[in-house]
Amino acid sequence: MLSFVVRRALLMIPTLWAIATVAFFLMHAAPGGPFQAEKAIPVAVKAQLMHKYGLDQPLRVQYVRFLSNTARLDFGPSYKFPSRQVREIIAEALPVSAELAGWALLLAILIGVPVGIFAAVRQNSLADFASMAGALAGVSIPNFVLGPVLVLGLSLSLYVLPPALWQSPASRVLPVVTLATAYVAYIARLTRAGMLEVLRQDFIRTARAKGLTERAVVYKHALKLGILPVVSFIGPATARIMMGSIVVESIFAVPGLGRYLVNAAFNRDYTLVMGEVLFYAALLMSLNLIVDVAYTFLDPRVELA
């Protein structure tokens, strides 16, 4: 087990290098640069800036320096916010994004999994059809439609919740619910499918045959395997939800990672983009590794090779 984790963690290094390389050259191949603001800056000033950040050197040189800095986890200062290090910006936005993602995923699991189990044990009943139609609707409503509608209903008409900002606990409700809805629905569908697959297997028949109660069969035997699709979904979903809840961040003015990434990509803020892209890739791979380890605890048939 330990050697598996170590080996996988080491394998992440060449993969991250490949990702860094692809992202670096894509970024630099795109027309435009970090100092092409709306207001034209004097040529001499621009040349000075380019020189200061080494952007006037050949791309090859820049690439080598980028790699050696990255290897020391030093992404440098942001070009758009020169007084701040990329590391500081990420460190500041990360807790916000992590909290938003954490609440949304918690809500999604706490509602989605029970609904999925409920639908699976009553397969083809009216309750099953109704909850799965509801889940499909939940997957289909875009969050930028849901968000404004919730704001309209709960903030602007009923005045029960603040419409934006990330301050009081009450202000967290709408962003979290908006973000969570699609995940609740998706996890309910995954749980149902996983449970149905497991419930028709032989060991479940054996469990029933030896006289276990239906509750014990479902919760003690079937759930452990039926939940596997949800586990493998949650891993990458956590990374995506942290970097990708841009819409929710902009509707509710939440200062998270996603908005920094979009703005940085627009402004060609090379350092900030690379920092965020690599952070995302590392997060994604780590979470996939955690998922693989979690599998061994849930499914005794899985062996880490």
Add this chain to the structure above:
Amino acid sequence: MSIGIAPPAYIGAPAIESPPAKSLWSDAWRRLRRNRAAVASAAFLAWISFTAVAAPVLPGLQDPTSQDLKLGAVAPSIAHWFGTDELGRDTFARVIYGGRISLLVGLVGTFVSLLIGVSWGAVAGYRGGRLDDFMMRIVDILYSLPYIFLVILLLVFFSRSLIMLFVALGLVQWLTMARIVRGQVLSLKQQTFVEAARALGAGDRSIIFRHIVPNTLGPVIVYTTLTVPAVILQEAFLSFLGLGVQPPAASWGTLVSDGARLLALFPWLVVFPGVALSLTLLCFNFLGDGLRDALDPQDRADVA
């Protein structure tokens, strides 16, 4: 951002055994017709596609760009079913015309992703070995880059014209399709009909595209149906961020985004395009689910 659509249950599952081809498709057709939600969805999609295509010649439909500044924004009424926006433009007409762009983007984007994904997956799976490793590593790396980063860069490369926006969306959507097709091809290429084709002297290209690819059609159709709403959603999401279609053209995403700014005053500007968009996505998803149930030879009416 949105969640990806569930990858079909076929991944990793053995490819469809080949019973007499006629019965598979006619069985599937019979099963699909019995699925009332799927049939209703198909009907709705047919209707909305018709209005989108026929919009310029629909009798009584107002010009979506004609402004009436004196009128301004009015709530839904008999003259303006969905109300008007702050420039006095008829929201109903704007929603119908928005559908033209949203549906077109869904189809073109999906077609691009289909083209790349199927060829990529088929070649990787059929050739195997080093080439397969290399091609699938590229897919893995692209998977590990944040979606929005790729899209923004592509939009910069393509200078944000409408057609290029469509293509850009397709260019970031093909990864899952490539994985699905590769998985299918890996098992198909072991089968005797491929050996027979090779024995008859067929070249690699003709084996891949004339013999193997047609046999992956079931999963590909299902995943394609689920890619269309994903692309529509991505375009709407980009438009919401101001990166999508540029005015005066407007997709459903642009309409929702514009409406959201005036949410407190004129809520109908969000509600109607939002409902049109959500209903369309829902119907595509229902249809995709229905097709999956219908085309899967094992009784899998239960798969997410």
